[in-house]
Amino acid sequence: MARILLIDDDDAVRGMLRTALSRHGHTVIEARDGVEGLALYPSVNPDLLITDLVMPRKGGLEVLAELREKYPPVKAIAISGGRRQGETENLQQATALGAAKVLAKPFSLDALLAAVNALL
Numbered sequence: 001m002a003r004i005l006l007i008d009d010d011d012a013v014r015g016m017l018r019t020a021l022s023r024h025g026h027t028v029i030e031a032r033d034g035v036e037g038l039a040l041y042p043s044v045n046p047d048l049l050i051t052d053l054v055m056p057r058k059g060g061l062e063v064l065a066e067l068r069e070k071y072p073p074v075k076a077i078a079i080s081g082g083r084r085q086g087e088t089e090n091l092q093q094a095t096a097l098g099a100a101k102v103l104a105k106p107f108s109l110d111a112l113l114a115a116v117n118a119l120l
Contacts, residue, residue: 001025002120005046007037007063008079009055013105017050020109021116034058038066048119050112053080053090061090064097075119077101077112 004026008014011032018028029044031037033055041049049067053060060078067074078094080087081104091102101115 001027002047002116003027003029003044004048004050004116005029005031005037005041005044006050007031007034007055007060008050008052009033010052013052017112020112024113024116026116034060034063037063041067041071047075048116049074049076050116051076051078053078053087053094061093061097064094064099068098072098074098075100077103077115077119079103079105079107081105 004021006014006017006028009032014030018030021028029040031040035057051060051063064076076099078091078099080090091104094102100119103111
């Protein structure tokens with residue numbers, strides 16, 4: 001299956017997503033924020049990137065922008081808390097920066113798996 005780089009600062013969310021993706025045969029490499037994710041990206045060479053947008057140190061929008069410059073094309077899914085103020089705009093910006101799919105939290109695992117399958 002696929003090698004997926006998962007970037008999210010929330011340990012519980014990251015763990016849940018890792019478990020779900022692993023159960024479907026994917027190899028998941030985790031990063032706690034954008035700085036860690038960008039450092040891992042070249043050595044991981046993932047088939048797919050899943051990134052949260054709002055994180056400390058470096059957010060997902062910055063990650064998408066940097067990866068778009070350095071490693072185009074990057075298959076990416078952006079996730080974010082859709083109910084927080086400004087998150088709709090963040091998801092729209094993520095699409096503009098090349099995220100092929102965006103998911104507003106909370107989303108179902110079925111929605112995530114459908115997005116992953118569509119991109120792979």
